[in-house]
Amino acid sequence: MFMDQTTRDALDFQYILNKLEVLTPYGTMFKSRMKPYTRGQEKLLENQLNILQSHIPFIRDNQLRRKFNNILGHMKDLRLSTKRAMDGFILTDVELFEIKSFLFLIRELVELMEENRMPQFPETRIDLLPRLENLLDPEDTKISTFYIYDAYSEELRALREQKREKDRELKLMKKRLKEQVGEDLNLDLRPDGSVVITKDRTELLETLKSYPYLTYVSETYLNIRFVIKPTEEMTLAERELLILRDREEREEMKIRESLSHEVGKRRRELFRNMLAIGKLDLILAKARLAVDMDAVKPTIIDNFRITIENGIHPKIAELLKSKKLSFTPVSVDLSEGVACITGANMGGKTISLKMTGLLCAMAHHGMYVPADSMELGLSNYIKSSIGDMQSTDSGLSTFGGEVRVVSEAMERADEEGLILIDELARGTNPEEGYAISKAIVKYLKDKPAISLITTHYDNVADMEGVQHLQVIGLSELNLDDLTEEIKYGDGMTIINKYMNYRLRVVDKSTPIPKDAINIARIMGLKREILEIAESIIGESGKGKA
Secondary structure, three states, X not given: OOOOHHHHHHHOHHHHHHHOOOOOHHHHHHHXXXXXXXXXXXXXXXXXXXXXXXXXXXXXXXXHHHHHHHHXXXXXXXXXXHHXXXXXXXXXXXXXXXXXXXXXXXXXXXXXXXXXXXXOOHHHOOOOOHHHHHHHOOOOOOOXXXXXXXXXXXXXXXXXXXXXXXXXXXXXXXXXXXXXXXXXXXXXXXXXXXXXXXXXXXXXXXXXXXXXXXXXXXXXOOEEEEEEXXXXXXXHHHHHHHHHHHHHHHHXXXXXXXXXXXXXXXXXXXXXHHHHHHHHXXXXXXXXXHHHOOOEOOEEEOOOEEEXXXXXXXXXXXXXXXXXXXXXXXXXXXXOEEEEEEOOOOOOHHHHHHHHHHHHHHHHOOOOEOOOEEEEEOOOOEEXXXXXXXEOOOOEOHHHHHHHHXXXXXXXXXXXXXXXXXXXXXXOOHHHXXXXXXXXXXXXXXXXOEEEEEOOEHHHHOOOOOEEEEEEEOOOOOHHHHHHHHHHOOHHHHHHHHXXXXXXXXXXXXXXXXXXXXXXXHOOOOHHHHHHHHHHHHHHOOOEO
């Protein structure tokens, strides 16, 4: 498994999938089957990224983007109808209409691609089906509505002409009879040939009882209703009309059967086009996502390394934007072994972790990434322990849940993969937590996996061969210059305003920043307490941030 559900959730990968908006049922199918490229599949991924790159200019054109969206958005799922035709079933008028519409949309799509010289690839090549188009549109109307046209059959044409003629005769008979009844009885009949007589008109009612062309229908306590009684000639015409309609329906059924057979014969071309449209739909969805996120094409390399320059976590960036704040881009350069990120809480360590994992996941799935640049050596897996690992189902504490996840990661440490661990051993006492954290770092530092670990234990990262990344935080800020702002301002606003979330590579000689002390000062903790804390740090020299 490349990523388990816990890792997907922690990195907010579903957020990206939700943003990846395919427009056809075929695109939805390919999106649901989307798999990551892993070690050894570099050329395949490069090919997919090159195909994506060739489509992006067309999506940058908003007018062209809308045209593609309009065509793809009208395509329906015809897989079942095509399979029914393949299996010998007779398709309904609705199914034949949908297939006809699909063929017209294919033509519109192909013409749009050719007109704009969009590159063609074997997997996205869409072929027209002119013979099937002509069969479903024999009168060349170019209208997507479906009808069993007279052109399908001379027999059908003759039957419909006889039916129309018989229908005209019958209407004329009804009109003449209605006029005769009106003249004979001096009555105004309703359009449906009925008349309502009040019961106090006894003489007229007696006349109507014996009148040959009216028949009793119903009555109320005030009125009696009569309708025109068809003549034998009219009854015969209606019977002939029913026979013609039945023959017409049977002829239409034969035509639908023939058309369904033709659809079934072209199932391979139809299914192949559906697959090509699905792949094109997914590529265009990735292109829209890349354009909307101002993302870049990741460079896939053979060396197992991850280099991100000014990367952004899009979900967190969107959340910050809603609060009128901006995401500080983060850069990392990681290789086999361990890199530790240290810094105070609120310093963005976890966000750096999530950003690294998410951008790697996006690149592995053939997507552009929100960064200035990215070089990636493919992993076989991404495994994370981020957030509260407490499991109510199994009754594990936060520490227990964390150990379980970390243990699972250790099982794959001998493979080339990405391991992300946030605030290692935060769920237990500091002394044991420090020992466990250092032991895990020592275990991982010579493994082929790339491990990125955030920790509040600075000394965990002081081993030879471990890269120590430190959040710049508030270390470059002179708080004495902000005395008045701290005194009267909102602490959280000040921290968000001046916190530098970027990472820097440090060594053992780099002074430990006192961001926790500075944050406490900004948030208003008493000066006397802060002075005591600083003296304790000076005495212990243990450097816990």
